Amino acid sequence: MPFARALAGWGSRRALVHGARTVSYADLARLVEERARRLGTERRLVLLEMASDVESVVTYLAALAGAHPVVVVDAARPDVVAATRAAYDVDVVARGAEIEERRAGTAHDLHPELAVLLSTSGSTGSPRLVRLSAENLQANAESIAAYLPLREDDLAALSLPLHYCYGLSVLHSHLLRGAGVLMSEASVVDPCFWAAAREHGATSLAGVPHTFELLERVGLETVAPDSLRYLTQAGGAMAPERVRTYAEIGQRRGFDLFVMYGQTEATARMAYLPPDLAATRPGAVGVPVPGGRFDLLEVPGAPAGTGELVYEGPNVMLGYAEHPRDLADGRELTRLRTGDLARRADDGLWEIVGRLSRTAKVLGLRIDLDRVERALVDTGARALVAGTAPVDGAAERVVVAVEPRARGGAARLRARVRRQVVDLTGLPAAAVDVHAVEALPRLATGKPDHRAVAALGTPRPAAPLQGDPPAAPRTVRDVLGGVLGRRVGDDDTFAGLGGDSLTYVETSLQLEEVLGHLPADWHLRTVADLQAGAGARARRGRSLETNVVLRAVAIVAVVGTHANLLTLLGGAHLLLALAGFNLARFALGDVSRRDRARALVAAAARVAVPAVAWIGGAALLLGAYPWPTVLLVNGFVGPPGWTEPAWHHWFLEALVLLVLVVAALVSVPALDRAERRWPFWFPVALTLVALLPRYELVWLPEGDVIHRAPVVAWLLTLGWAVARARTTPHRLVVSALAVATVPGFFGDDARSAAVVVGLLLLTWSRQVRLPGPLARVVATLAGASLYIYLTHWQVYPHLEVDHPALATLLSLVVGVAVWRVAQHLERHLRRVGANVALTRPRYPADPAQMSR
Incomplete structure (x- = not known):
């Protein structure tokens, strides 16, 4: 040699x-x-x-x-x-x-x-x-x-x-x-x-x-x-x-x-x-x-x-x-x-x-799928084994469909089969997907349908089989999988799994219960890294990120002001800046351009779908809203000045539109490269451009100004820049922008001060410690903020004159309740989607598509 x-x-x-x-x-x-x-x-x-x-x-x-x-x-x-x-x-x-x-x-x-x-x-x-x-x-x-x-x-x-x-x-x-x-x-x-x-x-x-x-x-x-x-x-x-x-x-x-x-x-x-x-x-x-x-x-x-x-x-x-x-x-x-x-x-x-052959290459290891399938069958399992090709950036996996022999016990069966495959192949458990199915998929000829089995391994939320016993979150993986509805591996992170501001709060609270203490950058750390810190002694109280506390305060301010309990304006505009802050953290990670655009569109959909459903229902049942409000286009085709109830949901309309605009921007290769190269200065530059409508340096239609998406866009991009501010000079820049641009926008000093203070707190203080019970209340309000904003218009008007405190409280309670129902419905739809994938396998029209 x-x-x-x-x-x-x-x-x-x-x-x-x-x-x-x-x-x-x-x-x-x-x-x-x-x-x-x-x-x-x-x-x-x-x-x-x-x-x-x-x-x-x-x-x-x-x-x-x-x-x-x-x-x-x-x-x-x-x-x-x-x-x-x-x-x-x-x-x-x-x-x-x-x-x-x-x-x-x-x-x-x-x-x-x-x-x-x-x-x-x-x-x-x-x-x-x-x-x-x-x-x-x-x-x-x-x-x-x-x-x-x-x-x-x-x-x-x-x-x-x-x-x-x-x-x-x-x-x-x-x-x-x-x-x-x-x-x-x-x-x-x-x-x-x-x-x-x-x-x-x-x-x-x-x-x-x-x-x-x-x-x-x-x-x-x-x-x-x-x-x-x-x-x-x-x-x-x-x-x-x-x-x-x-x-x-x-x-x-x-x-x-x-x-x-x-x-x-x-x-x-x-x-x-x-x-x-x-x-x-x-x-x-x-x-x-x-x-x-x-x-x-x-x-x-x-x-x-x-x-x-x-x-x-x-x-x-x-x-x-x-x-x-x-x-x-x-x-x-x-x-x-x-x-x-x-x-x-x-x-x-x-x-x-x-x-041509039945092999899969997973994490660099060539796996003989027929050998694995035979080994499982030899142990008495009714199983089919397939492999997935890389799809949308997801790694290739071994996928097993297994048919339970009796009702119940599906979770134990999946765990046992996964252990067998791991022992046989040497793969990590995260690279093995096991699905319990009512019947193994077959072709019309009666032959095993391995393509349908492989379809189960495409990226989608996990769908527990009906009858599986609920498992209390005991590990980091349990928490992330339970909240996000995703399969979770040791090298996954919250941000990498598609976590966003709507799931961030609940995840952070559950993780702190598991870990004892949650590091500030937990959403970027791997499951293995977080789990290694489990058991650390918890400090008194709970740590909540400042943006979570500000979301709760802002939504309470919005509802309380509308219900005549207090006067604290600017909450919705601050929520828009917080939305930009969270978009930068969760939708603009170091992933492909296509994945970024997809995450942004998904974020817009998570706001638009419940908004259109609720506003449309209120319009049909109560005659409460005109159709431009239902379709979130009131700012373009609705009445030019503030008119109730047409302008009630201006915030949601502006948020959806601006997120879609950001998705379009990062879909442009040159702009995507620029954002990656200058992650802080890119949103600062966008903020400067977005200030042109704010200072009326471009033509604007007559009527309401401070509630139109093009005019308030600078608040979202400024929140984005705050999230990218990693150094003291960066924080000084965004602080200066906030102090220089917010005053004078509303024509109300108290309102401007509320937004400026919120932005400065977001910039300079990333965590707040609260007593445990209060932290849970604050986290719940922050998590439900979208639904509280959406529903409170139908609650507080009935009580605001005589019982403003009760009007505020009921508005918050109803919003939280609708949020919980929406979460339950979302999990149910995921489960249905997984079952449909079982019964309706995909067949590529072009045989060449079978490889990837």
Whole structure:
């Protein structure tokens, strides 16, 4: 193995970095030579329990240098280690620097070319292994080093496991060029990972699609070191929009994105997409790696120009092994049938459009779905198993539909099946979706409908089966899943799951009950991070964010003023600024442009749908409102001046319209890029533009002014800027804007003062501690503020003259009650939607759509 034997030639260059330990090439060569002597000169079959540490790499390279065929397995999976050890009767078992010799010689006939054996089915413990030769490893390392801009001074930040062919390929290609590898057991969401990357000057990062999904949560532009020159992605298809997003980030930050395609059977890589095409051709796998070529085999029934992709090159495996006797076999094939449906586009780039076989690649692991299904059936379960492709940025998953044998107990059945799949595949529980169904979906022919099963795994709120026992929130995952109605994994965050200002309050209160104390940035922290802090001693009282307290105060001020209990104007205008504040936090995260627009439209819908339903009902039953008010267009076609009741819901109309305008703005690529590059100054600039109508520097129709959407838009964008104000100078800027622009707008000093004070509190004080009972009341009012505003117009007029306090109280109570009913109805609709998806599976018109 040339690159394993040539280590000393790179001298004092750093080869491996792990924690506080840095190993030069000269030191690595010495360690490998010493370990090779311990393995002996007679070729033996070595089982290596591979971990991401120096000693494991030394033993691996020693086996290669000594020509010992090495079976690489995950050190963290003792069940897989035991199964592989028993299946192949290995001669030597190695754990880091520990060498266990099971016999002096070998019990096997080992083919001279055999070098490495890797699992092709993830971590299932399957006896089927890929047989790779020394030529395979060397050729693929040279090929990768040829198309990547690999230099001797490079350092790869590696979070991928080394028992995985992608992780090994990073190691091989860097050792070939005398470059370094920074190894870490930490996830890319762990600040320690990036601290090490910055400290040592990492120049590249390799990841599977799930890695890039996690990077969206931490914000790559924020954490990446300036030394980063390129990213590589493989291990499954990544959503084209996400590819484009990272390519655009790279253009801004000065690094390249290499999207790659490969299989263990081809040692690692078969194709790559040149980085200059990532933004314009994100759905393609690109061109063959140097030394390789593609061809198509005809597939009956496939569209013209589409066929099974076949790869040919020096990195194609020798063949498979399923028994020790297979280790004596030489080369069995030179052309690899990939099992992927593909086509070659007019520009010469290759595209994957589907799969022929029943496999799924989840988090970089190839999962044999038929094997998992058979294993479940063997335990007595009535189950079907499918895999989902990445959809709308969601990771690929294993999806199981299971049919309960008796009524009730569905929750326990799902939990048991999930544990079985996790144990069998080595996947995290968050990557396995289990659904209890009344009957397994079948085609008209009676055959299993795996496509309908896969449809269950598309992103949608979880739908508990009727009869499941309610579970009290005991963990962070329970709380987020219960409030948001979503499936929740350890790496998820509240913001990443689609949480918004309407669900923020209830979630924060429940989480504080679980955790004892809630950090200020909890909505951006992962489930695992929050859960790690569970049990911290709670301080007296409850922490509520200032924006939550202000929402409650504002809605009480609105209702109390209308009911003649008090006079405190400006509440609705402050609510508009708070809406901008929360939009920036929950709908404008570090996700794709399409996901941002979708989140904003969904936010507008969560206001518009109940508003139109309630106002329309009041119009039909009571004759209370004209149709422009019902349709939320009164500001455009209604009476020009304030007229009751036509203008009652001006706030909701303005809010919906302005949120949709923001959605349109961030849908424009140039504006979206500008917002990401200047997250604070972009909304400040929008505020300055939106002040033109406020100061009547543009033409406005006659009539009411302070309640029209174009005129009050600056309040929403100012709230947006407050959310982005991270430094003292930023806070001074938004404070100055508030103090300079609010006075004079209303013609009422007290009203202006109320809005200014609210904005300053929002800017400078992010949390307020309240006694527990009061905090619950405040949180409830804040959470129900939309429905209180919507319904109070039908409550307080009956009591405002004689009983203003009662009018105020009943308005608040009715609004909270309607809010609770709306929450219950929303959960019911989610459940119905999930059941409809079961009975009406989707069939793509184009077979090419089946792959993604």
